[in-house]
Amino acid sequence: MITLILGRKGSGKTKRLIDMCNEAMAQSKGNVVFIEKDNTLTYSLKHSVRLVAADEYAIRGFDSFYGLIAGMCAGNNDITDIFVDSTLKIGGDVEGLLVFVEKLKVLSDKANTNIVMSVSADPSEIPAKIAELATEI
Secondary structure: OEEEEEEOOOOOHHHHHHHHHHHHHHHOOOEEEEEEOOOOOOOOOOOOOEEEEHHHHOOOOHHHHHHHHHHHHHHOOOEEEEEEOOHHHHHOOHHHHHHHHHHHHHHHHHHOOEEEEEEEEOHHHOOHHHHHHEEEO
């Protein structure tokens, strides 16, 4: 399942994502991953959450971003949840988001992994095809 958390900068998306991640970790019987652009959230997450800084792996653009997530799922069948902060800062612009999300939907179903991403955008700015996946803050 894919979920997008939408809102403008400073609207509380990251705080909500952290809370959701920590709650998922408490309930998960597998592994929980949190992907962010850099390592700023190290002390906000439970120690058992796997924190990945996209910058450390030179992830730029939705193609390499998808490769990172697909590789994680391929290498670890026990990942139950993946949380992504600053999706557009890592992946690119809103136009590329549609293809990225469509590919992630297929991956999420195949790997049986929930993926929650924060997107700094107004709901009117995202493609209508993925609007049903969005929750606004």
